[in-house]
Amino acid sequence: MKIRTGFGYDVHQLQEGLPFWLGGIEVPHTHGALGHSDADVLIHVICDALLGAANLRDIGFHFPDTDxxxxxIDSKKLLAGVMRLLRERGYEVGNVDSTICLERPxxxxxxxxxxxxxxxxxxxxxxxISIKATTTEKLGxxxxxxxxxxxxxxxxxxS
Structure with a gap:
């Protein structure tokens, strides 16, 4: 059995009036994340962590924002694509540990x-799948x- 770890980090700007997609669901809020896709920052970091663990580069390599x-696009489709890439190479997910940094909601x-x-x-x-949330105590x-x-x-x- 071979195990590997991966890490992901992402940020998105918030803008008033956009839908706020997070973890595959729309979270009610006055602001949403700006991005080429639906800007689901949680799914994006999970994709990057999974791709990194398998040494398959990053989300932008496989799903470029120039395309x-x-x-x-619904980021759940990107995550499904990443899972196909992993399984094609014989990998399964052991676990995911994630943290979202957001003041509100x-x-x-x-x-x-x-x-x-x-x-x-x-x-x-x-x-x-572990999901945690924290603020930055009004910093940054x-x-x-x-x-x-x-x-x-x-x-x-x-295996």
């Missing part, structure tokens, strides 16, 4: 639904509510 087919009430959605897309158990761009950041680490296993 019009990815304009506005409060994310904790939405975490169980995010876990359900992500587990279904990834074909893993909900208990294998996150603290000023100008953007959202997220981190993820993953473990993948090849």
């Amino acid at each position: 019009p087919q990815y304009k506005g 409060k994310i904790n009430p939405h975490i169980p639904e995010m876990q359900r959605v992500l587990a279904a897309v990834m074909g893993v158990a909900e208990e294998d 761009f996150v603290g000023r509510q100008e953007g959202v950041a997220a981190y993820a680490s993953v473990l993948i296993v090849k």
